[in-house]
Amino acid sequence: MTVIDKKTLIEDRVNQGLLGQWYPVAKSVEVKATKPYGAKLLGQKVVLWRDQTGAIRCIEDFCPHRGAPLSYGEVHEGNIGCRYHGVIVDGDGVVKRVPAMPECALEGRKALKSFEVTEANDAVFVYMPSVEQPTAPALVLPKELTSDDWTGFLCTSVWETNYRYALDNLADPMHGCYLHSESFTLAFGSKQDLMQLDKTDAGFRVSRVGQVGENFDWTEFEIHPGNMFCFLDIPYPQAAGPGGFMRIVGFTTPIDERTCKVFFWRLRQVSGLARESWRFLYRAQLEENHWNVLEQDRVMLEGMPDDARKREMLYQHDLGVSRVRQLLTKAAKSQIEAELALKVAAE
Ligand code: FES
Ligand SMILES: [Fe+2]
Incomplete structure (x- = not known):
């Protein structure tokens, strides 16, 4: 096996989706x-x-x-x-x-x-399953999905784009004030900024340096032995009912190299009567706004060529995008090496 072959295998694994x-x-x-x-x-x-x-x-x-x-x-x-x-x-x-x-x-x-x-x-x-982890480790979920303090709705959508584009999009808070500038909640804040990347216990956080709590200003990724997810906040005006900002927890599933399915939980930290009133308001009014925003993401990503990576010119704001890609490549490399080692051992 040549070095080039291994590089291709790693790239293919990243494109197809990680095992394990x-x-x-x-x-x-x-x-x-x-x-x-x-x-x-x-x-x-x-x-x-x-x-x-x-x-x-x-x-x-x-x-x-x-x-x-x-x-x-x-x-x-x-x-x-x-x-x-x-x-x-x-x-x-x-x-x-x-x-x-x-x-x-x-x-x-x-x-x-x-x-x-x-x-x-x-x-x-x-x-x-992967060669390294043939049996499943525990699925780790964020606190918003496991505690009673939070309540929300799951929305799913199939996008005709490689899952990497959906992850890149989530790791890129700067698109909020441009792509979604006409939306209900994402029209605020400055259109210029710098990005910052910080390590967290379970992953990393990419955030705008110049503003917090005004728009989609940061995303945090958590990487666990058997799954990864991200979360972010959308600030909400008073008119959107109780519970402060809306938190989005996102998972991305590769379907094949050209298609993925996104799973977004839209959550707020509310209990009692306020919980019921937010759930009602969501169904009656907010859900449609959120769909419109998500459609803007889908249409943009589906319009990008499969090989955009080969011609793109990243700048400072793409720190999160680069980090996600590094993580995927590192994990794919370790999987491919484990598979090759097993093959050699079998020969
Ligand atoms: S019974 Fe399934 S293909 Fe024949
Ligand atoms: Fe978006």
């Missing part, structure tokens, strides 16, 4: 006991459904008989039945029954990969 990570793939309500749900992450098609205990199972979306998508099939007593010729597979990827052929040798065979799944805060997370 928990990724959100769906809203909890989308995965049912009555109907399979097909999803794709890191180029891998998977099917999810709920078994008889209500637990979510996830296996490759590929029938062991001839490859039909199992997600076109049906849930049968907690297992999944292929629509094409009826083969039944369980949540571990083992063939349970071949109804068309008595005593078929396929029965009892572990034919498909299965994936670990967990549910948290209205979202379903799937673990993509």
